[in-house]
Structure formats: C-alpha cells, structure tokens
Amino acid sequence: MxxxxxxxxxxxxxxxxxxxxxxxxxxxxxxxxxxxxxxxxxxxxxxxxxxxxxxxxxxxxxxxxxxxxxxxxxxxxxxxxxxxxxxxxxxxxxxxxxxxxxxxxxxxxxxxxxxxxxxxxxxxxLPRQYSGIEAGQIGFGTWVLDVDRQVLTKESGGQETALSTVEFRLLMTFLDHPKMVLSRDQLLDMVSSRAANVFDRSIDNQVSRLRKKIEDDGKNPEIVKTVWGGGYMFTLDVVRR
Structure with a gap:
C-alpha cells in the first residue's frame, strides 16, 4: 500500500x-x-x-x-x-x-x-526491487558479480566484464527473482522504476545486450530464457556471498 x-x-x-x-x-x-x-x-x-x-x-x-x-x-x-x-x-x-x-x-x-x-x-x-544498496558478491553458474563495482568475472578467474547501469539493474532484478517468470511490464517497472507504456520492446533490447555478456551463445540463451507469451525467466541458482 x-x-x-x-x-x-x-x-x-x-x-x-x-x-x-x-x-x-x-x-x-x-x-x-x-x-x-x-x-x-x-x-x-x-x-x-x-x-x-x-x-x-x-x-x-x-x-x-x-x-x-x-x-x-x-x-x-x-x-x-x-x-x-x-x-x-x-x-x-x-x-x-x-x-x-x-x-x-x-x-x-x-x-x-x-x-x-x-x-x-x-x-x-510491485515485487521487491533492487535497492541499489546491496554489497558483496553474487554467484550464478560460472559467473561472479561484484555488486560494489558492477563487474562480472568468471569463477575460474577470467577477464572482468563491466556492466552498464541498466544492464546491472536488469541483472540484479533477475538475481532477486530466480526461476520466476517476469513479464516485460514487470521488468520495465522494476529495472527503471517507470511506467511500462513506452515501447515495450525496449526491455527486449536490454535483455539482448545482457545476454551477449553472460551467455555462451546469445542466440541460444540458457541463463535468461524467453517465455513465450510471458516474458523472461532467469534459470540458474543464485548464491550470495
């Protein structure tokens, strides 16, 4: 309320x-x-x-x-x-x-x-949003997200991958809601704290950019799945450290 x-x-x-x-x-x-x-x-x-x-x-x-x-x-x-x-x-x-x-x-x-x-x-x-004040590291699959620095690294110690502010907020939203189907409207609201009546495909573009950074094959995604008629679902377990 x-x-x-x-x-x-x-x-x-x-x-x-x-x-x-x-x-x-x-x-x-x-x-x-x-x-x-x-x-x-x-x-x-x-x-x-x-x-x-x-x-x-x-x-x-x-x-x-x-x-x-x-x-x-x-x-x-x-x-x-x-x-x-x-x-x-x-x-x-x-x-x-x-x-x-x-x-x-x-x-x-x-x-x-x-x-x-x-x-x-x-x-x-809305469901709980990423607040912007969490700290530490979050693991998923072979990735580790440094929340303070907004940087991704492979658990094996690979090269760092920086995230834009929107990519970071989108990833944090998925990490806060693993294995849940989130509609485009929900993602627009939770990521941007704004009305979802702009062009609803703008969230698709952001998901596509994020996939290019975290998926082995962005064209055949396994981490962020498209749920036809529903939206998107983050498929991996999440470990907060």
Whole structure:
C-alpha cells in the first residue's frame, strides 16, 4: 500500500510554479518539500524520506534529465518529469533513463495529482526491487558479480566484464527473482522504476545486450530464457556471498 500522507518533493527553479504546486499538493493530503535546483534537492533527499519527486527538465545548470539520471543511479525514488517543451525526444529520453511519467507545461494540477497517485500505487504494488544498496558478491553458474563495482568475472578467474547501469539493474532484478517468470511490464517497472507504456520492446533490447555478456551463445540463451507469451525467466541458482 502507498504510505499514508506520502512526501512529495517539487524541484523547479520557477518560484511561481514551485510554490503554488506545493500548496495544491499539500491541500490534497501530501507532505511537500521544495527545491530550486539539483543541489537543493540533494539536501532535502538526505534529510527526509521522499516518496516521489516532481522534477522540471528545463533548469539552469544541472538540468532535469541529468538530475533524473543521477537519481536513478543510486535511488529508487519515483520521478515525474515536467517540461515546457513538448519534445518527443525529451519524453523518450526521460522515460528511458528512469522517469516514471512525463507531463508538459502548462498542465492541470488535477492531472498531475492523478498521475502522482497512479505512480505511487504502481510502485508500491510491485515485487521487491533492487535497492541499489546491496554489497558483496553474487554467484550464478560460472559467473561472479561484484555488486560494489558492477563487474562480472568468471569463477575460474577470467577477464572482468563491466556492466552498464541498466544492464546491472536488469541483472540484479533477475538475481532477486530466480526461476520466476517476469513479464516485460514487470521488468520495465522494476529495472527503471517507470511506467511500462513506452515501447515495450525496449526491455527486449536490454535483455539482448545482457545476454551477449553472460551467455555462451546469445542466440541460444540458457541463463535468461524467453517465455513465450510471458516474458523472461532467469534459470540458474543464485548464491550470495
């Protein structure tokens, strides 16, 4: 269930947007904090438990897309992006880097309120996600994953294989749910903490990239199996060290 009185952080450099929006959300049952920049956001996040961030894309200095990417590298706080530019590219990039939803200015506050509630419901109904704070090593098959360094090595001491952030999060999701069939929608939500209504084949591309690194034959995978009509299943036993 979503937390009672969820804590929303509004990050926008425009005071005339930030403050009325915070007031409106407060009147609708949320606890609200505000920040005018990425640096101010960092201070708030360190000091309080934030349930969702409403983040403006077009800000001076560190922009919203860069901030969203940085959030997603270390935290699973849901993010809804706001922008004054109705750019399809920005929308796609924002969702690909981990935003949960996207809204173009000017917007009706009631629509944002509905989207916030929808994201919180979805996020809190998901299976457990990789939290980004685990440490140590995880073994599967002939591979050992160094969680701290996001690097794979063969148990026999082979060459190290680095993983991208998305590949690492996808692998951790599989390792957290071995021998379970995970649908594409579930994987999109668990890996990226975002809505799964972008193009649902984007997760197929990420799985394909991961397979090239961990499978002996990426075209005939044995570790990450495709379940037709269902999604994907990680087939190996997992050993945490």
């Amino acid at each position: 979503p937390p009672k009185n969820p804590h929303i952080l509004v990050v926008d450099d425009h005071k005339n947007i930030r403050e009325p929006l915070a007031k409106y959300l407060g009147e609708n049952g949320f606890r609200v904090s505000m920040a005018a920049s990425g640096a101010e956001m960092d201070t708030v996040v360190k000091a309080a438990s934030i349930d969702l961030i409403v983040l403006d894309i077009l800000m001076p200095g560190e922009g919203g897309l860069e901030i969203c990417r940085r959030i997603r590298e270390t935290r699973d706080i849901p993010v809804i992006l706001l922008t004054a530019v109705a750019s399809e590219t920005d929308r796609i990039v924002g969702l690909e880097i981990g935003a949960d939803d996207y809204l173009t200015k000017p917007f009706n506050p009631r629509e944002l309120l509905a989207r916030i509630k929808g994201v919180l419901r979805r996020v809190n109904s």
